[in-house]
Amino acid sequence: MPSRNSYIGAVEIGTHKVCVFIGEVSNAGSLNIIGFGECQSRGVIKGAVNDFKAASDCTSSAIQSAEHSCGVKIDEVYLAQTGGHLEGFYNEASVNVQAANNMVSQMDIDTVCGLAKAKNLPEGRMVVHNIRRPFRLDGRVVPNPEDLVGQKLDVGYWTVHGSEPKIADNIHVIRGTMRPVGELILSSLASGNMVTSPEERQNGILSIDIGAGTTDFVLYRDGGTYLTGVVPVGGTHLTNDLALGLRLTDGQAEKLKLRFGSGVVRTRDKAEKVWLNGDFAIGDRQFPKHSIEQITSLRVWEIFEVVKKKLGLAFDPERIAAGVVLTGGTAKLPGITEAAAKVFGVPARIGELPMSINERVRDPAYATSLGLLFVGMNKKVEAAVARPRRTFLQKLLQSV
DSSP states (O other), rough: OOSEEEEEEEEESSEEEEEEEEEOTTTSSSSEEEEEEEEEEEEEEEEEOOOOOHHHHHHHHHHHHHHHHHHHOSEEEEEEOTTTOOOEEEEEEEEEEOOOTTTHHHHHHHHHHHHOOOOOOOEEEEEEEEEEOEETTEEEESOOOOOOSEEEEEEEEEEEEHHHHHHHHHHHHHTTOOOOEEEEEEEHHHHHHHHHHOOOOHOOEEEEEEEEEEEEEEEEETTEEEEEEEEEEHHHHHHHHHHHHHHHOHHHHHHHHHHHSSOOOOOOOOOOOSSSSSSOOOOOOOOEHHHHHHHHHHHHHHHHHHHHHGGGGOOGGOOTTOOEEESOOOOOOOOTTHHHHHHHHOOEEEEEOOTTTTTGGSSSGGGGHHHHHHHEEEEEHHHHHHHHHHHHHHHHHHHO
């Protein structure tokens, strides 16, 4: 077990905001959220850093704010990864069980896993995650094939890879703050694990996280991650569409989106109008509510259609009995679950964060950052459990 409590930081460098949570992992393996910092993002477009100094300054500010709020310094950072440069592919392998009695050994497992992950990437790409799908022994799905009897062992990996320079930029931003990076975690995996239950993942569920600049999704089947993806479009594009369609500044369009935007068109009366500010002062203007809903709903519909297309044949309504769950800041748009249900043909809902989380941050916009924190906690606990085992094994080997 760790000699002292450790302090892990979850950092999400998003298009709209940089968000930092600090968690205290106790010796008993529990997690307390003790610090929070947030800063308006700069130098980031669609999840990728395009101005290093601006991104570094706001990230450093958010980290310092979080550390100041709880009076501790972060030991290591778990960093969210998103962006249109991320791609994934599936590769599988099979081996014949080597033992004469057909009992699967750890060597068989290591061999088939190694073969399934052994696929060269194009130059300039690096692996972010290798996500294993369930083992199959003679065609039957088994969570752990070791010591089971069979002849042929199969396994496949969903491998996510990204642009090496863009990932390096993100890491460089954190290292510039003198905090070590513990691990890179896909945004979709972080938020998906926060808003879905083990039962839902077993039954099949699609989690869609709609942020400001990107939409991250993860499809779960048979209790595990089946496929992930990123669409470089998010809530900011709804704002841009309103700005262009109604000839507004981005700030004015954002205000209209938050007050009157919708995932579906509900207003029947096309003559119904709403005020931009509502104070009836000089400069205040009226706009057709029907037009606002039409513009935002078209973009929402398009985002879901692109996600569905990226899923391809993997999307099977019969195999996602738990439906679609939405999270991310744009998930708060009225009518968005109705739009998702129409596009995907399954029930849709807004993901709820655990009631144990402070109400102030129990918001879909923080699902990714909170998910990072819980992933970090699990890593710490796993490491703490594994450490004594290694020590025992080392002592055993030394005594032989």
